[in-house]
Amino acid sequence: MxxxxxxxxxxxxxxxxxxxxxxxxxxxALGLISIVATLNRKNTQYKDAEYTLFRELDYLQTILRITSDKDLANIKPVFYEKTFYVNGYASLIKRDGRVLIDKSIEEQNINSATYFRQMNEMKKGHLTYTDPNENIRSRRKKHIYFAYFEQLQSFITATVYHKDLITxxxxxxxxxxxxxxxxxxxxxxxxxxxxxxxxxxxxxxxxxxxxxxxxxxxxxxxxxxxxxxxxxxxxxxxxxxxxxxxxxxxxxxxxxxxxxxxxxxxxxxxxxxxxxxxxxxxxxxxAAEEEALRKIEDEKRNWTTQGLAKFADILRQNTNDIEELTYNIVSNIIEYMNINQGGIFILNDDDETNQYLELTACFAYDRRKFLEKRVKIGEGLIGTCYLEGQTIYLVDIPQNYIKITSGLGDENPSSLLIVPLKINDKIFGVIELASFNKLEDYKIEFVEKIGESIASTIANVKINNNTALLLEKSQQQAEEMRAQEEEMRQNMEELSATQEAMAEKDRENQLRISELNQEISRLKEMMSDHETSLSNKQENFDFTEDPEESYSPEESVSIDQGEVEDVDEVDDIKQEDELEIDDSLIITEEEISEEESSSEDIIASDDNSVDPDDLLKGNSETQKEWEKHLGKSGKIFKKGKKK
Structure with a gap:
């Protein structure tokens, strides 16, 4: 060939x-051009169909939003009138597969169809299929564009034939x-x-x-x-x-x-x-314009996301110092948002009867400002924002409200944003930002979001500070209690030692008293023996009735060794005996002073015991008691001297 x-x-x-x-x-050449043109035509048809049909689906969704299942009869004509690409039509299909509106298969159930199961998985999109209900010879390839309508739990579809759309x-x-x-x-x-x-x-x-x-x-x-x-x-x-x-x-x-x-x-x-x-x-x-809009929105979302992550890290720093924490926050906000000036006011509730907003941090033009400012609640824009708990954004700022210093001089800012630091309806302060440029909505929303995080962090810082103060007080009280306990322990030890010393002294006094009582008993026995001896001596004297021939008892005392004819001799004997008793009974003043200083107890034992102090002081009752024991010839001894 x-x-x-x-x-x-x-x-x-x-x-x-x-x-x-x-x-x-x-x-x-023209064949190549034809192929290129054919492919471009196909792509154009697909894109045009996707744009047109999804717009139609959005239109049908708008209509369905103002109706309900009971009003479907009024909506059917709208679906029936819709025609896409010569023979295309619109349908409404329940999620369970029941066809609510369709020109050909209305009230049928397509739950078993493969393309319907794919629709349930995708919720919105485009599928290509052949209808299994049609005759095999007459089956035609179809394209279905669908979107899920949550209000009716149904799919809104637009079906076009491949022949009409592409072929x-x-x-x-x-x-x-x-x-x-x-x-x-x-x-x-x-x-x-x-x-x-x-x-x-x-x-x-x-x-x-x-x-x-x-x-x-x-x-x-x-x-x-x-x-x-x-x-x-x-x-x-x-x-x-x-x-x-x-x-x-x-x-x-x-x-x-x-x-x-x-x-x-x-x-x-x-x-x-x-x-x-x-x-x-x-x-x-x-498509490029839509992509540009999406890109701008993505950039805004990314800016917000990165900012939230950045400030989440900042809020984890300096959690024990509110002033340093708020300075880091406001300085980074001004830098991140590219604005000119800002400040943070924190609620000072140390005195519940006099609460006010205190400026804890101020930052402008890359410099930290050290300002002292207090704002009463409800006073000015700051106090109003705190009182109402709502964001205040102003572009028409009152004259002389705030001045921003720049290279051109002092000027009023173009916009002012005041956001409450609020979490769970509780406000912990206010953040104020000023700029020469107007702030976009997404930046305002960003400040409101981080305001919640700042409020949460400030709440935790206050709780931590209060906890630290309580801990410090409890530790101080514990130290004081330990010191008191140590002092009490020492006092108890001293008291115990004193009690032991007193007990020992008491035992010594009791022993000394016992010894004194024994000595007194011994002396009593000696005096009793002495009385007996004196009585015997007196009985040996021979008294006569004739006064001239009689003798006094003293002169007639007889001693075992011999007879005493002179009264003076008898007195000498009695004095010698008394001296012997006196020497054994003499108690010195030094011994009495020792007894008085060592114990405060009164020496008192049985009926035969005698208080030595009473004896030495010459107490009359004590003397009588002694005379009773010693007899008429007994003698009293005072302060260690013989009578």
Missing amino acids: INRLLQKYRKLNLQQRVILAINITLIS DPVRNTQKILLFALIFTLILFTTVNYYVIGLNITKPIKALVKVVRELAKGRLPEKYHYESKNEVGDIVQSFNELVEGIRRTAEFASEIGKNNFKHDFKPLSDEDVLGNSLIEMKVSLQK
């Missing part, structure tokens, strides 16, 4: 070969391209057949080279042909085609660079490729 074609080709002349080559080149538009595009290809081939073939002469061979060869370059995907330079004949027209048309392709490629390249401001004019109103590129530009431009 190939050999036959080669043989036929060899039989062609140059003109025929040129015509054949040009036609083949054109077919290849027919692409086929129309291919027909146009094919028509353009055929038209171009016929035109070139006709021109070549009518142009005779060697003067066209050279430009044709040149054009063949250009076309071959174009077939390779490269854009060649324009071919210059000065003649105004048909060949010149062909060259001019071809140059226009190349220029159109060049501008189209340049436009596509700029679109690829997201340069949607690049100016592009299609070759004509019927320029399929050019118009398709313009549609693609519009679609991509919308």
